[in-house]
Amino acid sequence: MSLAKACETSGFSVATLSLIENGIKPLDPLDIMILGRIYELPNDTWKREVRRAEYASNERASGESKQRLNAPEDVDKSYLEAVTLYALGTDMLPRFVHTPEYRISATTLGCPTYPGDSPASTAERHAGWIRRLASTKGSSMTVEVLVTEDAVRRVVGNPTITNAALVQLVHLSEIEHFKVQVIEREFCLDARLESSYMHLTFPHRQHDDVVYIERSGSGRYIEDPAVCQLVQQSFKALQRSALTPTLSVELIAEVASSLAFDLSR
Structure with a gap:
């Protein structure tokens, strides 16, 4: 699937999807659910990634994580x-x-x-x-x-x-x-x-x-x-x-x- 097609289907901008692909923008659980549906990933695959993203999202929100993307x-x-x-x-x-x-x-x-x-x-x-x-x-x-x-x-x-x-x-x-x-x-x-x-x-x-x-x-x-x-x-x-x-x-x-x-x- 082309980047343009993926953006059209997901509603993401080209810049946002590019940042996600290159590991610059952290993935939120909702992002994974959308991308999992678009790329037709098996349910257990994207659900597992959602659980991981939820943990990372909570860490970022709490401010306790020492990892900073910049x-x-x-x-x-x-x-x-x-x-x-x-x-x-x-x-x-x-x-x-x-x-x-x-x-x-x-x-x-x-x-x-x-x-x-x-x-x-x-x-x-x-x-x-x-x-x-x-x-x-x-x-x-x-x-x-x-x-x-x-x-x-x-x-x-x-x-x-x-x-x-x-x-x-x-x-x-x-x-x-x-x-x-x-x-x-x-x-x-x-x-x-x-x-x-x-x-x-x-x-x-x-x-x-x-x-x-x-x-x-x-x-x-x-x-x-x-x-x-x-x-x-x-x-x-x-x-x-x-x-x-x-x-x-x-x-x-x-x-x-x-x-x-x-x-x-």
Whole structure:
């Protein structure tokens, strides 16, 4: 059954059903009863799921459950499954290339976070991401990053923390399937770039493309195929206007060196 047909029959919007499919919107018992009827599930199957949903619903209502579904947490897991990742950072480096110290400092500047974003868990996820990206054993992930000159030059936390994040970005650029480009300040003013985002594509059919938009203090998903396509087209247009990868890495290294020099003084 197509998504459009399922939405027409159930009365759900496309966005709601997509959120349910991707595990972002919790299932209420009534949702399961409706979907069980539409997909013609056996009675014992959907009734069992209703009982589970009732328990989860009560836990959420009581406020005792420590589990919280939100976009920033979910995107950290999603980019470990993606095969292609396009990222644009306007005021800070993109979320997934934050060093643990950079991310912790970024939260004080309004970067979206969540209760589990402790230093230890942040460092563990970051290390796993770097290992996967740097793996020479048939890594199928392609990463293309656009970052504004202002984001590169912005000191987050202190010069030492920002220097470490920029040096890491330079090292990542040495990986064959990782590319970073800098958009010069003059072009940013003309283009009025405001929001950072990540566009992820996945290898399996049941997971559509997703765009994760990050603004000060909030993060959200967009899964509409038309929007995802427009974002990708815009990303490619920005790439053509950015510095080449070689010049971009030279600029990032230059800024990192200036921060190290200031610290030594």
